[in-house]
Amino acid sequence: MHHHGGHMHPPPTQAITEAVKHGVNPIGNDLNSSLSNWDFSSSFFFAATVVSTIGYGNISPTTAGGQVFCVFYALFGIPLHVIILGRVGKNLSSHSEKVRECLSKKGMKEKRVKLLTFLFFLVIGAIIFLALPPLVLCIFEDWSYGEGVYYAFITLSTIGFGDYVVGVNPHRKYQQFYRSLVAIWILFGMAWLALLFNLLTNFMEDTEKKIAQIKNKKKVAKENMNFRYDANATSSSENVSMLSDSETNVRKGAQKPFEQEESSQVESKIIASDHDQKETKPEPKSLNAKITDQETR
C-alpha cells in the first residue's frame, strides 16, 4: 500500500478499504469521533503490544517512517521485555517457596512437590487471569463470556489476532481507567506466565537430571562388568561409546586419547555446559582418565 498524500479522487470502495485497513472507520459519526487511533493512550497501548509481541494489528504504522521506527523499536524493546519478564518470573518463583515448603512438610518427594506447585499456580492463575477478567470485559464490551475468555487467552498467549481488541468500539463510552486496567491485567498475566515457565523448567530440569543420572549409573555398571570380564580395554571403550546417545557423541570423540589431550578437555567442558548433564560431569572425566591410562599403558 502506498499512501500518497495528494492523489485525486480514488474510487470510493478502494478508499474505504484502505481507510479501514488503517483503522479509520467510515461508518456514521465514527468518522468524526474523538476516538483517535494515535492519541497518547492508544499509542501507549500500541507500543505495549509491540514490545510484548502481542501485535493485534488493528492499528499499525502506515507511513514508511513509522514502519522503520517500529522495526528498531521492537529490536530493542522485545529483548528488554524478555529480560524483565525472566527476572520477574524468577522473583515470583522464589516466593513460591512457601507453597513448596508447605507441601514438602507433608512428606512428599521433591519432584512431586514441584509438580504440585506448578499445577497449583497454573490453576489459581487460570482462574484469576482467564476466568474472572472476562466477566469485567463483558460489561464494558459488547462480548459474550465465551468471547471474553477467547480474547483473554489469545492476548495472554501473545498470539494477538486482533479480531477482538479492548477499547476500540466507537459506539461505547469507555471510562478513562478502563484501558489502564486492561494494561495492568496484561502485565500481571504475563508475569504469571513467566512464573509458570520458570516452574516448568525447574521441574523439567530435575527430570532431565534424573534421567541423565540413571543413564550414567547404567553405563558405569555395565562398564564395571566389562572391565571385570574383558581383558581388552579398547572393546570396553567401544561398549561404553555404544551406550551413549546422540548427545554424547562428543564423549565418543574424547575417548580417542592419543593426540587430543587438550581438545578432550575442551570437549569435556562442552559436556559440562550442556545443561542436562552438569551433575554427571565428574564421572565422564574419570572415565576418560581411566580409559586413557589403560590404552596408553
Added chain:
Amino acid sequence: MVELSLRCGSNSYFWKLAACFVVYVLFGTVVFSAIELPWEIKMREELEAVKSRFLRGHGCLVEVELDAFLRAVLDASDYSVFALRNASDDQNWDLPSSLFFVSTVLTTTGYGHSVPFTNGGKAFCMLYSVLGIPITLLLLTSLVQRLMFYVHWAPITYIHTRWGLSLPLVARIHALVIGSIVVSCFFLIPAVAIMTMEKDWDYLQSVYFCFISFSTIGLGNYVLGKNSRHPNLQHLYKVSIACYMVIGLVGLLIVLQTFYELQELQYFIKRVMGHPDKEGYLYLTEQEVAITAPELVAEGSLEIDEKGAGNPKEASPGAAAKVSPER
C-alpha cells in the same frame, strides 16, 4: 553478608532496568503518535470527503442505508471475505491456508488475517494452542540447543584451539558472522523474493514484513499470499511460507542465543537476575571449576573474576537455557 549486599545491589539494578523499560514504552508512545497522527487526521478528512461526494452523487441513497451496507461489508471483511468484484477468490480455509493459519498460531505470531468465526472454531483454537504452544516452544528450544553445538561451540573451540585466538574475541567475531548470515539469509534475501512475488510491496515493506513475522509480533497489515502475481502457485506458496516462518524463527533464536552467550551480555544479565542462587547453580559451577580449573587456567580459557572464584564462561548456558529467548 556478601550475598546480602549482592542481592541489594541486584535489586536496585533491576528497578533501574524496570524504570528504563517504562521510559522506553513511553518513548515509543510519543514517537508513534507524532509520526502517525497527522496521517490519520488526513485520512479521516479524505474519507469524509469521499463519502459525502458519493452521497451527493447518488441522491436516492440515505446515509443510514449506506452505513448499514458498509457495516455488512466491513463485518465480512473482518473475516477476510471481501465484497469487491476483483478480490481474489482463493479461500481462506482450504488446506494450505489452514496450514498457514496453524503455523501462525503455534508460533504465536497471529496475524489475524483469517480468524475462526464459529464458536466451535474459537474453542478448538484455544484448546489447540494450550497444548500446541508449549510443545512448539519446547521443540524449538531443544532444536536450538542441539544446533547451537554445531553452529556455536564446535566452530568456536575449533578456532580457539587451532589458531590460538582468545575465546572472547572469537565469540564476538562469531556472533557478528552468525548475525549477518542469518539476517541476510532470512531477511534481506527472502525480501527480494517476496517483493517479486507480491504485487504492490516494495523492498522496505518486504523487510518490514519479515521482521514483524519473525519477531512473532505479527501485526497483520502485511500478510503473504493475499495479492500475489502468480495465483496458480498459491497452494505451493502458502505451504512454503509456513515452512519459511518456522525455519526463520529457528534461525533467529540461534542468533539470539549466540548473542546471549557473549560475555558482555552475560555480565549485564547476571547483574539483573541477581547472583545465581546457591542451591543449584553456583555449587555445580564450583564443582566443575575444581575439576577443570588446573588445566583450563594453563590453557588460558579460564577467567578469574573479581570475586576470586573461577568463572568458566561455558557454564553460563545453564542460565541461558532457563531464560531462553521465549516469552
